[in-house]
Amino acid sequence: MTNPVLVDVTRGDLVESRHRGMVAVVDGEGKVVFSLGEIDRPVFPRSACKAMQALPLVESGAADAYGFGNKELALSASSHSGEPEHAALAASMLAAAGRSEADLECGSHWSFEQPVAIAQARAMERPNQLHNNCSGKHAGFICAACHTGMEVKDYVTYEHPLQGEIRGVMEGLTGAALAHDTCGVDGCSIPTYAVPLKGLAHGFAKMLTGEDLEPIRARSARRIIDACMAEPFYVAGAKRACTDLMALAPGRIFAKTGAEGVFCAVVPEKGLAVALKCEDGATRAAEAMIAGVLAKLFDHDQDVAARLKARASYVMKNWNGVEVGKVRYNPAF
8 A cells, every 4th residue: 555645845836745644543442433544554653652651650659659740741741842941840850759860861962943952052061861852751750660669770771670561551552562573762762662553543542531441541541641731831842733733722632743753642522543654754744744634633613623724734935934835734635
């Protein structure tokens, strides 16, 4: 099967780029209600599955023991922009467990957002690990390990018991068997596992609905999703797609991106979850795709649908403000 072209990019009157993609929209029982392309093909969710990886933090009781609220839970499932609020909250989470930036094993980098990176360069000699987009997730890992008596050192390795627990969580949610042969190393050094796109969507649908989950997992999963929707800034940051999509319809959309063109989302009022991948890994196209798919799921609310469509198809301008072309989500889908 060839994945369909879901987004094209024009310059003048000509198509300059085309982006193929695959999309799965699934309910809590695993029924595929809408699909495009090769949804049985394994993909690396990358950061799109951070809400799944945050489950041990809540299920273990660590989140409650350390007094974490919606902001901390949202940050534990985030790919944040390294803005001051993000770094400060990650530091606060670590301090609650008696730990610090030195215990993180995610590495450091400047913010991916140009305005934030410029501000960082003006204010500091170099960023530390708190500025890593994954520091909130890693702070959650460390807190879960500390609360349950696990050794913190090497918590990013495949062999560490916390990563084994996360592997089990993801197997239970996605239905995929995960081991070394489906494992790679993510940008923040933890294991990342390839799972069928349909299974990824089903996993998020189960997190939303609680279908076929033990009560503690169902409660914990919904708590994380609700926290992200309540505090979208802490999931990503200013002018980021995840934050903007959730702020567009507060409490009605959960959205989380992952590297290489992956996006996951849930629509609570429909009981549905979305997983998609832009085949060539382009973030620009993946953001247009998720907005276009969500617009389809909000066909009952024309105001929300119109705002989503405006994110799916839009005019591009150059540095002088001159219109040069368009990004267009294929309305046929």
